[in-house]
Amino acid sequence: MRDLAPRLPSSPGFWRSPLRGPRFTSVLGLVLLAGITVLFVTGLLSYAAYNPGLSPVNDKTPDKGLLGFYLFSWPTDPPWLYRLTQGVHVTLGLALVPVLLAKLWSVVPRLFTLPPVRSLAHGLERVSLLLLVGGALFEFVTGVLNVQLDYVFPGSFYPLHFYGAWVFFAAFVAHAVLKAPAAVRNVRSMRDARRRPDAADRAADGLVAPAPDAPTVSRRGALWTVGGGSLLLLGTSAGRSFDGPLRATALLAPHGGAEPGGGPNGFQINKTAAYAGIDAAETSEEAWRLVVVGPAGTVRLARADLLRLPQHSAALPIACVEGWSTSDQSWRGVRLRDLAALAGFDGAPPDVFVESLQRRGAFRHGALRANQVADPRSLLALSVNGRTLSPDHGHPARIIVPAAPGVLNTKWVARMTFGGLG
Numbered sequence: 001m002r003d004l005a006p007r008l009p010s011s012p013g014f015w016r017s018p019l020r021g022p023r024f025t026s027v028l029g030l031v032l033l034a035g036i037t038v039l040f041v042t043g044l045l046s047y048a049a050y051n052p053g054l055s056p057v058n059d060k061t062p063d064k065g066l067l068g069f070y071l072f073s074w075p076t077d078p079p080w081l082y083r084l085t086q087g088v089h090v091t092l093g094l095a096l097v098p099v100l101l102a103k104l105w106s107v108v109p110r111l112f113t114l115p116p117v118r119s120l121a122h123g124l125e126r127v128s129l130l131l132l133v134g135g136a137l138f139e140f141v142t143g144v145l146n147v148q149l150d151y152v153f154p155g156s157f158y159p160l161h162f163y164g165a166w167v168f169f170a171a172f173v174a175h176a177v178l179k180a181p182a183a184v185r186n187v188r189s190m191r192d193a194r195r196r197p198d199a200a201d202r203a204a205d206g207l208v209a210p211a212p213d214a215p216t217v218s219r220r221g222a223l224w225t226v227g228g229g230s231l232l233l234l235g236t237s238a239g240r241s242f243d244g245p246l247r248a249t250a251l252l253a254p255h256g257g258a259e260p261g262g263g264p265n266g267f268q269i270n271k272t273a274a275y276a277g278i279d280a281a282e283t284s285e286e287a288w289r290l291v292v293v294g295p296a297g298t299v300r301l302a303r304a305d306l307l308r309l310p311q312h313s314a315a316l317p318i319a320c321v322e323g324w325s326t327s328d329q330s331w332r333g334v335r336l337r338d339l340a341a342l343a344g345f346d347g348a349p350p351d352v353f354v355e356s357l358q359r360r361g362a363f364r365h366g367a368l369r370a371n372q373v374a375d376p377r378s379l380l381a382l383s384v385n386g387r388t389l390s391p392d393h394g395h396p397a398r399i400i401v402p403a404a405p406g407v408l409n410t411k412w413v414a415r416m417t418f419g420g421l422g
């Protein structure tokens with residue numbers, strides 16, 4: 001039994017890396033404290049940008065209850081707002097993966113300590129750690145899958161990532177409140193520790209290996225390796241938020257790489273017309289009609305009718321929940337507020353419910369708030385960068401609204417109901 005003991009993860013002799021210690025854990029913990037707080041805030045902002053207050057139209061989490069306490073009307077200024085918040089959310093999330101993995105590695109001996117529960121208080125702390133570690137892995141895995149793949153996780157991404165974030169963040173706050181003072185102390189003691197190398201480590205309980213192997217890399221070297229991994233992920237994903245040669249540096253991003261084709265319509269898209277199940281016959285000049293509904297009744301407009309209405313231009317980006325975005329494109333079409341007037345709203349325009357011809361994929365319909373409809377830059381666009389919209393960009397007509405998430409800029413629009421949301 002004595003021989004076997006060091007082979008069990010619960011025995012102190014099992015974990016032999018000389019790198020583990022409270023200072024190593026604390027440096028990584030403080031980086032996570034800053035980074036995950038930014039992730040949580042930008043995640044909540046993204047949720048607000050989806051306008052879930054327009055339940056149940058845009059809301060993929062109808063039972064949010066109290067968790068929706070902070071929701072507000074997403075502004076239309078600055079027009080690059082969602083580009084910034086969501087670009088930061090996804091890029092930072094990817095860059096923090098090495099830090100999270102290193103932090104988990106640094107504390108892994110503590111997860112195997114026996115007895116697993118010593119008292120009620122200790123039991124509660126262990127449950128909070130389960131939620132912390134499980135929540136962190138769950139949030140990072142669902143986030144990365146949603147960005148990288150055509151989503152494969154069972155169940156809809158939105159409720160999983162949203163509810164998971166609250167569980168994870170509650171455990172994170174409890175952990176940070178308990179550990180932050182020690183983490184700051186440990187990092188401060190690093191200056192003294194250079195003179196007395198293991199001063200802080202000696203006081204540690206359970207992290208420092210009692211019988212360490214010979215070091216193959218210094219702690220500083222290990223921290224630089226983790227930081228280098230983060231920088232590599234940052235450098236190979238951040239480029240998808242920029243145009244031109246920078247986008248080609250986004251090697252890890254499905255919507256990164258080279259521009260998807262020359263020409264004025266040659267900027268990124270998420271779903272092609274083929275994927276969305278759009279039939280060319282139904283978008284032809286003869287077949288397609290936009291149906292506008294409001295107190296004035298139902299108006300049916302061919303594309304030629306829309307072109308006879310006052311045309312306006314707006315320079316606006318496309319910014320996707322997956323973190324990629326384009327710079328401003330030059331859109332031209334009919335103001336949403338002019339269509340609201342046509343539907344019978346002469347004064348302040350109301351919310352609008354927009355339906356697409358799209359057959360596959362989420363967000364076949366979406367709702368926009370009154371402040372978005374009222375903005376003079378919000379258009380039902382008919383052309384972009386001087387050319388008619390291409391099928392993949394939403395021909396015959398698509399919505400474009402400043403600062404709105406990409407999916408709310410509905411493509412292949414078929415019907416708009418003004419003031420129908422109550």
Ligand code: HEM
Pocket residue numbers: 021022025026028029030032033034036100103104107110111129132133136172175176179180182183204205207
């Ligand atoms: C995703 C976020 C995090 C995860 C998954 C995580 C996980 C853990 C786990 C499992 C432990 C061992 C707990 C025990 O048995 O006592 C631990 C310890 C610790 N964590 Fe975290 N943590 C995270 C974030 C943070 C943050 C934000 C800080 C700093 C504010 C921090 C600082 C510490 C410190 C100082 C310890 C104790 C090290 C020692 O024993 O001396 N952690 N962490």
